[in-house]
Amino acid sequence: MVKSSLLRKDGNRERNLFGVSKAPSKSSSSSNGSSSNVSPQKDPQGEADALLFMQIFIHLLKSNIGTGFLGLPLAVKNAGLLVGPISLLAIGILTVHCMDILLKCASHLTQRLQRSFVNYEETTMYSLETCPNPWLRTHSVWGRYIVSFLLIITQLGFCSVYFMFMADNLQQIVEEAHFTSNVCQPRTSLVMTPVLDARFYMLTILPFLILLVLVQNSQVLSIFSTLATITTLGSLALIFEYLIQIPRHSSLPLVASWKTFLLFFGTAIFTFEGVGMVLPLKSQMKSPQQFPAVLYLGMSFVIFLYICLGTLGYMKFGSDTQASITLNLPNCWLYQSVKVMYSVGIFFTYALQFHVPAEIIIPYVISRVSENWALFVDLTVRTALVCVTCFSAVLIPRLDLVISLVGSVSSSALALIIPPLLEIATFYSENISCVTIVKDIMISILGLLGCVFGTYQALYEMTQQARFPMANSTSGYT
Secondary structure, three states, X not given: OHXXXXXXXXXXXXXXXXXXXXXXXXXXXXXXXXXXXXXXXXXXXXXXXXXXXXXXXXXXXXXXXXXXXXXXXXXXXXXXXXHHHHHXXXXXXXXXXXXXXXXXXXXXXXXXXXXXXXXXXXXXXXXXXXXXXXXXHHOOHHHHHHHHHHHHHHHHHHHHHHHHHHHHHHHHHHHOXXXXXXXXXXXXXXXXXXXXXXXXXXXXXXXXXXXXXXXXXXXXXXHHHHHHHHHHHHHHHHHHHHHOOOOOOOOOOOOOOHHHHHHHHHHHHHHOHHHHHHHHHHHHOOOHHXXXXXXXXXXXXXXXXXXXXXXXXXXXXXXXXXXXXXXXXXXXXXXXXXXXXXXXXHHHHHHHHHHHHHXXXXXXXXXXXXXXXXXXXXXXXXXXXXXXXXXXXXXXXXXXXXXXXXXXXXHHHHHHHHHHHHHHHHHHHHOOOHHHHHHHHHHHHHHHHHHXXXXXXXXXHHHHHHHOOOOOHXXXXX
């Protein structure tokens, strides 16, 4: 009982920190209003609700548009020009449906338990507490631990990918600076030997990111979020402006090999990064009943962007498509600035993504040392976690393979496997229909198959890379 009460109390604390990390623009007064069981009064002019609706919409877009988004052209290449967009649409629909399941389970549990909010981890734990299986009820707390572990792995995996992304783009910018021009011409294939390995640039970025994650002030994090949003949207506008220009490649394969399709699955599911943000974002809305509308509108727009970028990017660059589409952009100052802007956005987003595992791990570690050592341990753990993400990137400097691996291992579990099982556990005692049970089992099995085979293929490609090292991804174009 003591452990359970601590978990619940800790869950409320995590909710506020998690919300700040991704949606820091929410004021404290609004947060208090959202945590009340009484519905907030409407603003007489309706301006506040409209603003909050748009803020949540933007945060939902931001949480799903990261480095994986720029890897979608390569994902479509791995699936085929026809199979890729169709599969992206199918995975998107399944992911949004699972988000809706998670919302429904959390809402049902908050009413049953008279709670104002439950996060993903608590939803899993409380669902298992009410399921018909005695063993699962007894070990329900392990559901919370498993989801927390997956969130940590996923978020730290994002951070490792950020290291690779920034290093690849920084390497290309620096080593091409001496012949960057004002005329934007398409890149031509030309194998080059990089002056410095991408790992050097990762180690160069490391101290700056260590200093960044030591910042814990919510107001500063809010500024970071704003800067990341502005630079990301600006660079995306320029990327799409270039992609809609002609000419494009013709006679591209409509269907790719099944082995590369497994890599596509990992990349695609990695790109839907926002499943862990659904419940915190809903809790921050002044009118939570509007959140399903925001979710469906926002995710429909996200899926549309995914399909457009993946398809247009692959049609534009064909077999030369790189792990990040920024590496395919022309070597002129305009598009070099796109890499700078997106890298700046990813740099600040690193602190926001890092905040999630930090607030799960650090309180646990600090609780085991004396108060005099609390600050030292806090700073040490933060530094160590950043170094872990950096060294993971150094060990496997293939951006596409790490994206596929993280997506297959943890993102698929959080997005496709767990939510359908939660629906069965939560509503089984309330006469859930057999059709719903079969549907949920099929979605979970599909997610599990993608997890197992996608992980195998990503690890296989990594072992092949170790045996036959490839040139760095920035070295293939000029």
